[in-house]
Amino acid sequence: MSMLEAAGVHVRFGDRVVLESVDLAVADGEFHGVMGPNGAGKTTFFNVLTGRVKPSRGKVRLGGEDVTGLSPHRIAAKGIARSFQIMTLFDEFSARDNVMMGLPEFRARGLDFVHAVAGDRRFAEQASEALAAVGLVEKGDVRAKDLSYGDRRALEIAVALAQAPRVLCLDEPTSGLGSDGVQRLAALIARLKGKLTIVAIEHDMEFLFSLADRISVIHWGQVVARGTPHELQRNDWVRRSNLGKFA
Amino acid sequence: MMVGSKSSSEAARLVTPTMLVLWLVLATVPLWITRIGLYPYLGIEILIWSLYAMAFNLVLGTAGLPSFGHGAYFGIGAYAFGLCQFDIVANLWICLVAAALAAGLAGALVALFISHRRGIYYAFMTIAFGQIFWTLAIKSHRITGGEDGLLKIKRLPANFGLVSFDLTDNVAFYYFVLAAFAVGVAALWRLVHSPYGRVVAAIRQSETRAAHLGYNVWLYKASIFALSAAVSGFAGGLFAMAQLAAFPDVMSLHQSGYVVMMTLVGGGLVSFWGPVIGVFLFLTARDVIGALTNAWMLYFGLLFIAIVLFRPEGIAGAISAALQQHSLNALRQRGTSAMRLLVGGGR
Numbered sequence: 001m002s003m004l005e006a007a008g009v010h011v012r013f014g015d016r017v018v019l020e021s022v023d024l025a026v027a028d029g030e031f032h033g034v035m036g037p038n039g040a041g042k043t044t045f046f047n048v049l050t051g052r053v054k055p056s057r058g059k060v061r062l063g064g065e066d067v068t069g070l071s072p073h074r075i076a077a078k079g080i081a082r083s084f085q086i087m088t089l090f091d092e093f094s095a096r097d098n099v100m101m102g103l104p105e106f107r108a109r110g111l112d113f114v115h116a117v118a119g120d121r122r123f124a125e126q127a128s129e130a131l132a133a134v135g136l137v138e139k140g141d142v143r144a145k146d147l148s149y150g151d152r153r154a155l156e157i158a159v160a161l162a163q164a165p166r167v168l169c170l171d172e173p174t175s176g177l178g179s180d181g182v183q184r185l186a187a188l189i190a191r192l193k194g195k196l197t198i199v200a201i202e203h204d205m206e207f208l209f210s211l212a213d214r215i216s217v218i219h220w221g222q223v224v225a226r227g228t229p230h231e232l233q234r235n236d237w238v239r240r241s242n243l244g245k246f247a
Numbered sequence: 248m249m250v251g252s253k254s255s256s257e258a259a260r261l262v263t264p265t266m267l268v269l270w271l272v273l274a275t276v277p278l279w280i281t282r283i284g285l286y287p288y289l290g291i292e293i294l295i296w297s298l299y300a301m302a303f304n305l306v307l308g309t310a311g312l313p314s315f316g317h318g319a320y321f322g323i324g325a326y327a328f329g330l331c332q333f334d335i336v337a338n339l340w341i342c343l344v345a346a347a348l349a350a351g352l353a354g355a356l357v358a359l360f361i362s363h364r365r366g367i368y369y370a371f372m373t374i375a376f377g378q379i380f381w382t383l384a385i386k387s388h389r390i391t392g393g394e395d396g397l398l399k400i401k402r403l404p405a406n407f408g409l410v411s412f413d414l415t416d417n418v419a420f421y422y423f424v425l426a427a428f429a430v431g432v433a434a435l436w437r438l439v440h441s442p443y444g445r446v447v448a449a450i451r452q453s454e455t456r457a458a459h460l461g462y463n464v465w466l467y468k469a470s471i472f473a474l475s476a477a478v479s480g481f482a483g484g485l486f487a488m489a490q491l492a493a494f495p496d497v498m499s500l501h502q503s504g505y506v507v508m509m510t511l512v513g514g515g516l517v518s519f520w521g522p523v524i525g526v527f528l529f530l531t532a533r534d535v536i537g538a539l540t541n542a543w544m545l546y547f548g549l550l551f552i553a554i555v556l557f558r559p560e561g562i563a564g565a566i567s568a569a570l571q572q573h574s575l576n577a578l579r580q581r582g583t584s585a586m587r588l589l590v591g592g593g594r
């Protein structure tokens with residue numbers, strides 16, 4: 001059974017159809033890449049997976065359970081985490097506090113107004129672990145706003161990782177990163193691979209083709225090609241559109 | 248909400264050194280206030296409004312939600328306190344709880360309708376509901392006394408079982424209000440540093456992220472509003488005791504504006520203590536400058552405009568930059584972005 005499954009997802013904004021019918025099945029532990037031209041609807045598809053946009057047709061299943069149209073917080077609680085293409089952090093909070101907000105233990109205590117956060121060391125410790133995973137542990141006390149661009153990107157991912165999700169959706173994680181940053185990220189993904197189900201939208205083909213188990217190409221509101229990186233390099237459509245040129 | 252080890256140990260405390268110093272200083276007020284030409288009643292007003300403004304700042308500063316009709320809950324608390332002692336039971340504790348409960352329920356009701364919003368829409372809706380409550384208070388003449396107010400409210404004795412304190416004297420009542428203020432401040436301090444308070448502050452910065460981390464944003468926004476209304480109502484109950492009456496004017500739009508001005512001038516957007524500073528300035532300016540010229544509001548209004556335009560960190564921001572060597576620039580940035588979130592609608 002697939003960990004994450006989308007079937008016939010159709011999204012329309014007004015009379016503009018953005019997704020015609022998108023199918024996707026991601027196996028447990030798979031790293032699945034999503035690519036496609038600008039404006040193809042990739043982020044919109046993520047928005048459907050994570051509850052931000054309700055599809056007019058189609059289903060989303062997580063571990064076999066229908067989660068279509070649930071609100072974002074419900075879906076997050078069920079185990080889908082995401083990062084954002086346009087960085088969305090708690091700017092005034094320190095890096096550590098950003099990550100802390102993602103911890104399931106913290107969320108479970110979210111309505112507790114009697115105890116002090118600072119009185120519970122476990123929160124800070126667990127948050128530091130998540131920061132260490134992305135190499136930000138020494139910057140735990142720095143406000144998110146004051147971090148460098150690359151560090152903010154890394155924090156985006158650390159927050160989602162802190163959620164201990166079943167499925168991690170990354171929306172263009174390498175965007176704006178220098179080659180150092182991309183390499184660090186690739187190393188992180190390589191470590192997570194197999195342990196976590198990951199869906200990543202990416203424009204960086206080298207990154208995607210070297211890491212992904214399978215890749216789906218979204219265009220004209222549907223998946224126009226799908227397969228292993230190896231298969232995709234042979235795919236006519238991919239070759240013609242030059243998408244596979246780096247691989 | 249500062250970063251760093253010293254302040255995080257403060258955040259873990261129920262009572263901080265700052266609170267202790269403040270309470271001690273406040274405890275001496277009745278000893279000297281008449282000597283400088285003022286009177287204990289001013290102290291009572293300052294404490295009650297401070298509690299009210301701090302409750303208000305849960306919504307404005309912590310949650311980043313512009314509520315411009317908060318006077319309604321302060322007023323409802325005052326009426327509820329009076330009506331409780333007239334019609335239910337003349338017990339101080341029960342009537343104060345009634346004040347908080349009535350205002351909290353009104354707040355919860357309003358929260359149902361506004362909590363999916365933020366920014367300017369939120370502001371408009373809080374104004375509209377505030378006006379509804381204010382109109383009801385004026386029109387329900389038989390219950391509230393209309394524009395004449397609900398008169399003859401008594402300062403019920405503070406009965407602790409073994410001992411009972413008579414609060415009719417202003418100095419005695421001052422100490423009672425100070426005790427209530429102290430408990431209120433400690434509770435609010437804990438609240439903003441609890442997991443719940445952190446989530447609310449996170450929601451201020453990004454609703455989107457908070458939702459995708461699994462937090463029910465609506466629930467947090469609604470509950471913080473209701474809570475803030477309840478504490479405002481509690482302060483309103485104290486205010487009814489102070490005034491020996493409850494009047495509709497505290498519920499009016501322009502008096503609702505006072506608490507916004509006090510909080511912003513004081514620096515509520517960047518500081519826990521901002522509202523207290525703002526209330527202190529506002530009410531002393533009213534009495535001191537007001538004794539010299541009728542135009543004191545003009546000066547305060549100008550100060551307010553200057554702060555909104557140039558010093559969004561408020562007076563508390565300037566003080567904490569001077570005392571703790573926090574960079575004033577960082578605080579100003581925080582103030583500016585908080586101000587932008589308030590009107591802009593956030594993410």
Ligand SMILES: Nc1ncnc2c1ncn2[C@@H]1O[C@H](COP(=O)(O)OP(=O)(O)OP(=O)(O)O)[C@@H](O)[C@H]1O
Binds near residue numbers: 013018039040044085
């Ligand atoms: N909430 C919305 N309302 C109306 N139109 C929208 C909305 N969200 C997205 N769109 C439109 O849907 C289309 C697809 O947008 P989307 O962001 O999903 O593309 P994308 O594949 O992620 O592109 P990019 O590679 O540039 O990130 C765009 O034309 C966009 O303008």
Ligand SMILES: [Mg+2]
Binds near residue numbers: 042043044085171
């Ligand atoms: Mg996109």
